Amino acid sequence: MDEKFDCIVIGGGVAGLAAAMTLARNNMKFLLIERGEFAGSKNVSGGVLWGSDLAKLVPNYWEEEDGGWERFINHRRLTLMDEQSAFTIDFKSSHFNETPYTGVVVLRSKFDNWLSGKVQEAIDASDYAMDSFIATNIKVDEVIMENDKAVGIRTGEDEFHADSVIIAEGVNNLLTRQVGLQDKYVPADHMLTGIKEIIRFDQEVLEQKFQLNGLSGMSNEFVGSATDGVEGGGFLYTNRDTISLGLVLSIKDMREKKKSPHDVLNHFKTHPAIADIIKDGEVVEYSAHVVSSGDSRVMPKELYKDGILLAGESANLLMNAGKAIQGMDYAMRSGILAAETIVKAKEKGDFSSATLKEYRSAMDQSYVMKDIKGFQDAVHLLHTETMQQKVPNLLCDFGRQFFTIKNEPTPKSKDMLKGAVKRHASFWELAKLGFKAGKSL
Amino acid sequence: MKNLKLTERLGLVSYRNQSKSEIKPHIVVDTDVCNSTCPHKCTTWVCPANCYTMDDNDQVHFQVEDCIECGTCMYACDQGAVDWNFPDPEIGRGVTWNFG
Numbered sequence: 001m002d003e004k005f006d007c008i009v010i011g012g013g014v015a016g017l018a019a020a021m022t023l024a025r026n027n028m029k030f031l032l033i034e035r036g037e038f039a040g041s042k043n044v045s046g047g048v049l050w051g052s053d054l055a056k057l058v059p060n061y062w063e064e065e066d067g068g069w070e071r072f073i074n075h076r077r078l079t080l081m082d083e084q085s086a087f088t089i090d091f092k093s094s095h096f097n098e099t100p101y102t103g104v105v106v107l108r109s110k111f112d113n114w115l116s117g118k119v120q121e122a123i124d125a126s127d128y129a130m131d132s133f134i135a136t137n138i139k140v141d142e143v144i145m146e147n148d149k150a151v152g153i154r155t156g157e158d159e160f161h162a163d164s165v166i167i168a169e170g171v172n173n174l175l176t177r178q179v180g181l182q183d184k185y186v187p188a189d190h191m192l193t194g195i196k197e198i199i200r201f202d203q204e205v206l207e208q209k210f211q212l213n214g215l216s217g218m219s220n221e222f223v224g225s226a227t228d229g230v231e232g233g234g235f236l237y238t239n240r241d242t243i244s245l246g247l248v249l250s251i252k253d254m255r256e257k258k259k260s261p262h263d264v265l266n267h268f269k270t271h272p273a274i275a276d277i278i279k280d281g282e283v284v285e286y287s288a289h290v291v292s293s294g295d296s297r298v299m300p301k302e303l304y305k306d307g308i309l310l311a312g313e314s315a316n317l318l319m320n321a322g323k324a325i326q327g328m329d330y331a332m333r334s335g336i337l338a339a340e341t342i343v344k345a346k347e348k349g350d351f352s353s354a355t356l357k358e359y360r361s362a363m364d365q366s367y368v369m370k371d372i373k374g375f376q377d378a379v380h381l382l383h384t385e386t387m388q389q390k391v392p393n394l395l396c397d398f399g400r401q402f403f404t405i406k407n408e409p410t411p412k413s414k415d416m417l418k419g420a421v422k423r424h425a426s427f428w429e430l431a432k433l434g435f436k437a438g439k440s441l
Numbered sequence: 442m443k444n445l446k447l448t449e450r451l452g453l454v455s456y457r458n459q460s461k462s463e464i465k466p467h468i469v470v471d472t473d474v475c476n477s478t479c480p481h482k483c484t485t486w487v488c489p490a491n492c493y494t495m496d497d498n499d500q501v502h503f504q505v506e507d508c509i510e511c512g513t514c515m516y517a518c519d520q521g522a523v524d525w526n527f528p529d530p531e532i533g534r535g536v537t538w539n540f541g
Contacts, residue, residue, distance in 0.1 A: 035527055037457075041537045042510065108541035137530040172512040174526065188516040195489050197450075198540045199442075242540070251517050255483040261513075262489060266444040278442050285540045286450035288489040288511035 003131070005031050005162035007342050008153055010140050010175060012039030013108075014049070014328045015312025016168035017115045018335030019342075020134070021057050024122035026343045029131050031160060032119070033153070035139040040112025043170075044289035046194065046235050046244060048073060048103050048219055049111075051329040053336070055100035058118050062099050068114025070239035071217025072096070073103035075210075079273070080392035081224035086273035087395045088220075097216065105217050105237045105244070106328070107198070143167070143179050143308065149352065150179065150307030163351045164307050166338050168331070171290050171313040173300075179308055181300040188251040190298040192232055195261045195288045196246030197269075199281035203241040209277065210238050221324070223382075224392025228267040230259050231383055235325065236277070242284065243277075245269070248291060248325070250383070261288070291327065294319030294379045296372055303363060304356040309338040317368060321375035322382050322441065330368045337362045377440035386425065386433055394424040447491055451507050455537045457528070466505040467528035467535065468492075468514070474522035475501035487517045510535050 007023055009016045012034030020032045036042035049069070054061060061067050074096035079088040096102060116134060123132045142154040143165055152161035167175050176182045201209070210218050222234035231250035236243055247268055249261055268274060291313070292298050299316045303309065311317075312331030319326050341359040345351045363369045381387055398420040402413060421427055458464055470493070475482055482501050484493035490507040493514065508528075515525040528535030 035530055037530075037537050040541055042535070044511075044538060044541050109538040110540070112541075139527055139530055172510075172515065172525070172527075185519075185521075186516060187519060191516045193487070193489060193511060193513045251487060251513060254487045255481060255517055258483075258486055260486045260491075262447050262450065262491075269442070269444055275442070281442060283442075283445055283450070283453065285453050285538070286445075287454075287536075287538060287541065288509050288513065290512040290516065 005029050005160065006346055007164045007166060007339075008033065008160060008162040009166045009168060010153065011168035011170060011314070012036070012116055012134065012136070013043050013112060013168060013170055013312060013331065014115075015314070015331035015335040016166070017112060017119055018057060018332040019166050019168060019311055019339040020119045021122055022336050022339030023342065024119060024126045024132060026339070027127045028343060028346065029128040031132065031162070032134045033138050033140055033155070034134070034136045036136060038113050038136055039116035039134070040109045043108035043112055044194070044196065044287045045106065045108050045328055046196070046237060046246065046325055047106055047108065047328060048237055048324065049106050049328040049332070050103045050324055050326050052100040052102055053329060053332045054104065056336070057332070058115070062101065068111040069104040069106050071105045071212070071215050072101035073105065073219050074216045075218040077218065077220040079220060079222045080395050081222055081226050081271060081273065082393045082396035083225050084272060085396035085400055086271070087392070087399045103219070105219070105239055107239060107244070140169075140175060143175050145179065148306060164309070164342050164345065166309050166311055166335075166342065167314045168311045168335060169314050171292065171316065173314045176300055176310055176314050179305065181302060181305060181308070181310060186298065188255060190293045190295040191251050192248045192291050192293060193251055193254070193261050193288060194246060194248045194291050195265055196244055196286070197265070197283050198239075198242045198285040199245055199278055200242045200284045201281050205280065206238065206241055206243070212238060223388060224396070226268050226271065227388075228259065228264045229389070230254055230257060230264055231388055233320070234268055243281070245274070245278065248320070251290075292316035292318050293383065294321065294372065294375070296376055302360070304353055304359050306352050306356070309341060309356060309359050311335045311338045317372070319372055319375065319379060320382065321371070321378035333366055333368050334363060337366065375440065377436065381436055381440055386429060390425040390429070391433070394420045397423060451490060454509060455539055456506070457530070457535050457537055458533065461532070464534050465529055465532045467526045467533050468503070468505050468508060469524040470503040471522045471524070472501050472503060474520050479520045479522065483517050484514045484523070487513055489513060505534055508534060
């Protein structure tokens with residue numbers, strides 16, 4: 001392996017694998033380096049892979065008997081919680097049964113490993129079947145820079161050389177910091193800790209519990225008392241015979257409120273609405289993974305420099321604007337676009353930023369940057385106390401009155417709502433919220 | 442369902458190189474900073490694996506063995522005490538997720 005590669009991809013996650021697949025399909029000579037035992041072995045997500053880009057990478061993936069994914073989403077729920085109640089917006093549609101699916105639940109240790117097998121197949125079918133590699137168990141210590149241009153990577157005593165490097169190392173982006181695209185210290189302000197339990201059930205029990213049919217699945221997000229007063233939210237996704245149940249919690253807020261993520265997870269699990277769901281399950285894994293909030297202030301200064309492109313969470317490409325937590329789909333699209341830029345750079349014989357800046361414009365024109373730019377106000381709104389606490393409390397208070405039937409005269413709903421608003425917020429606050437939400441969503 | 446204790450949760454994690462008696466820590470914490478100038482010592486509660494503990498004299502201690510590589514401490518510590526890296530595949534600790 002002393003020859004020079006067209007590209008070295010750092011990281012076997014969704015971004016790195018999407019890049020590698022695109023490179024292989026375009027007959028590029030590349031090296032993908034993964035520090036874990038296999039691609040996926042270090043990776044954690046909630047997680048739903050939203051959108052249909054997966055079908056571009058692995059056409060008709062749904063026809064495979066046992067593909068890398070768990071279930072497709074045709075049932076979505078958003079739950080607002082107070083300490084005792086859960087007020088849920090519920091939407092299920094057979095429209096979502098059609099392929100390509102618009103969201104699949106994945107468990108990364110299995111999914112990434114499967115996708116990496118598909119990349120190997122693409123390598124085998126390429127002109128560089130014997131010269132492109134997926135290398136595992138290697139930690140990249142440094143991106144080698146010459147005259148401020150990336151020329152390869154160093155791992156221990158060994159060096160590998162390439163015309164370009166795609167950094168897809170994940171959220172803890174040490175190499176992105178090393179090459180100067182992100183500050184050495186990233187403060188906690190827009191970073192959250194995701195923690196999750198995988199809870200196993202008998203598959204039939206799980207399918208009945210969540211009204212699943214075949215490989216259909218459900219996603220449920222939570223705001224309000226799920227997080228015990230810490231900024232953030234909760235999630236529940238159905239896998240084949242397990243559920244992924246977890247929380248995403250603001251690190252800064254935990255620091256200030258002296259809250260431990262595992263305590264908050266226990267609090268969430270004892271909420272009556274959750275406790276009833278999980279009562280006969282068995283926890284089989286506990287994991288954690290940091291994410292960014294989607295606030296563009298935490299994103300790297302640029303997505304490229306001479307010989308370097310950033311993809312996925314290395315560039316903090318992740319957003320929750322209230323509708324869904326999107327990260328893996330951003331990783332996939334950015335990986336594809338990064339690799340396409342490398343293909344163009346090779347054609348031109350120029351890997352400097354003069355060519356690589358095309359990645360930036362491709363990203364800006366894609367839904368990824370359009371959504372991140374377009375929904376900044378929604379990200380901010382979601383993290384306000386009004387959305388985090390007052391609205392869930394107010395709605396649950398209203399719900400409790402509305403759904404209570406007493407053997408006495410029933411007040412009109414508008415009076416119940418008025419009362420709930422007064423107890424938890426004010427009409428002025430709600431009017432402001434409605435105006436902001438109307439604009440930002 | 443009974444809530445698990447953190448030790449039970451961590452008991453479900455597959456750590457690497459567990460047979461090795463000596464491992465190279467991938468995180469180095471300057472606990473002198475924690476125990477002299479830090480106003481909050483927040484790593485002792487924000488770490489999901491409780492790698493940072495506080496003794497009866499409010500002194501912070503760190504052990505890397507239970508680390509699940511999430512990175513929380515790297516962001517939470519605003520005092521410059523945490524030197525965070527990825528574990529070495531051969532001589533480090535870190536995790537291999539079964540589900541992820």
